[in-house]
Amino acid sequence: MQRSDLKLVSGVVVALAVLGFMSAGVMAFAARRHFDELTQRLNASIAMYVDRAAPLLREGNVDHEVLEQIAGHAMVVNPLARVYLLDARGRVIGGGNGQVDPDPLRRWLAGHRGPLYGDDPAHPGGRSIFSVHPVRGGDGFVYVVLGGAQFADAGGFVSSSRILTVTLLLLTSIMALGGAIAVAIDRRTRRNRAQVEALRSLDQDRRRLFESIGHDLRTPLSAACGYLEMLEQDAGLSGEMRREYLSLVSAHCRRLARLVSQIFRLARLESPGRQPILEPVSVCDLARDIGARFERDTRPGANRVLLDIEPSAPLVLADCELIETAIENLLDNAIRHGGPESASRLAVEIHQAELVVSIQDSGRGFDPQAVRASTEGVQSRNGLGLIIVQRALGLLGTRLDIRSAPGCGTTMSFRLAVMNP
DSSP states (O other), rough: OOHHHHHHHHHHHHHHHHHHHHHHHHHHHHHHHHHHHHHHHHTHHHHHHHHHHSEETTTTOOOOHHHHHHHHHHHHOOOEEEEEEEETOOBBBEEOOOOOOOHHHHHTTTTTOOOOEOOOSSTTOOOEEEEEEOOSSSSSEEEEEEEEEGSSSHHHHHHHHHHHHHHHHHHHHHHHHHHHHHHHHHHHHHHHHHHHHHHHHHHHHHHHHHHHHHHHHHHHHHHHHHHHHHHHHOOOOHHHHHHHHHHHHHHHHHHHHHHHHOOOOOOOOOOOOOOOOOOEOHHHHHHHHHHHHHHOOOOSSSSSEEEEEOOOOEEEEEEEHHHHHHHHHHHHHHHHHHHHEEEEEEEEETTTTEEEEEEEEEEEOOOOTTTTSSSSHHHHHHHHHHHHHHHHHHHHHHOEEEEEOOOOOEEEEEEBBOOOO
C-alpha cells in the first residue's frame, strides 16, 4: 500500500471510529433512557407500599425508627432503593438530609410517565429515577430514589454493563474496519482501472509500432522483389539495365538491413533493464563525426548535410549512445524527406544552460494540426526512426520538439542540460 493510500485509510478509520463512538453514545443514551423508563414503571408503586406499610408521621413528627425499618424492607425489593420523607417544599425530613426539587414529583403524581429524574439527596447534584407517593397524615411525600448516582449518565451506564460495553466497542471496530476495507477496495479498483487503461494505451502503441515497422519493411522488400522478378523473367535486358536493377536491389537490401538493425536497436531501448550510462559527452564533436559520416556516404546529387555547430560548447552528462542514436535517425529522416539536390542542416547551439540539437530539412513539410499536432501523426509520416528517437530521448530525460509547415520544411530538435563547470 502506498503512503497516500495509508494516510487515506488511516483518516477514514479515525473518522469512522469517531462516528462509531458517537453512534455508541447515542445508542447508550437511548438504552439508558429505555432502561430508566422500564425501571421506573416497574417500581412506581414502591413509595405507595412504603406509605401504607406503617404510619411514618406521629402527631406531625417523623417516626425515624419505623422509616428505617421500612426502608430496609424496600431495599430487599430493590437493593438500590433509598427511602426519604420530604415536606411539601421538598426538604428532606427523614432518611437523610438535603433538598429535593418537588416539581418532577408533582409532575409524576399528575400522570406524567417519563422517565422523570429527581434529585438524589445522597449525591448532591446527582439525579435519578424515583418513586413518589403523598405521605399519610401530612403535606409531604414518600420519596424513593431507584438508582445510584453512578448511573446518572450514559457513560456510567455503559461502563457498568460489560455486555453493552463489548457490544459497542465491537460495533465501532466493525464500522472502522468496514470503512477501511471499503476505501482500500475503492483505491484498488481505481488503480486497476488505471492499469487497464495504461495496458490499453500500450497495446495501441504496440499496434501502431507494428504497422509502422510493417510499412517500412514492405516498401524496400516489395521493390527488391519486383526488380528481381524483372531480372528473372526478361532475358532480353541489356547488361547496363541488369547492372542498374541489381544496384537498386542492392540499395533496397541495404535499407532492409538498416531497418532490421533499427528494430534490434528499438528492442534494446525498450528493454526493462535499460538504464542510461552517464558520462561527459561532447555533443559538438559527436555531431561533427555523424555529419561527416553521412556526408561521406551521400551519393552525388543526393541531399547534402550542412553543419552549424557551436565551436566551444560545454559538455553534457548523458549517454553517448542514446544521443548518437537520436541524431543519426533524425538526420537520416531529414535526408530522406529533403528531396534531391537539397541540404539538411545539423546544428548544435547554446541556449542559456542547455544545448539545443536541431536537424532541419528542406522538404515539403506538413501541417501539425492536420496530423493531430502530435508525434503519433508524425510517426505515421516518418516511420520507425522517429519512434527510436522518442525512446532514446525519453531515456535521456528530454523530449522531441517538432516544428513544420507546408512548403517550409521541418525542424526537429531536443535539449540537453550542460554540465556545471
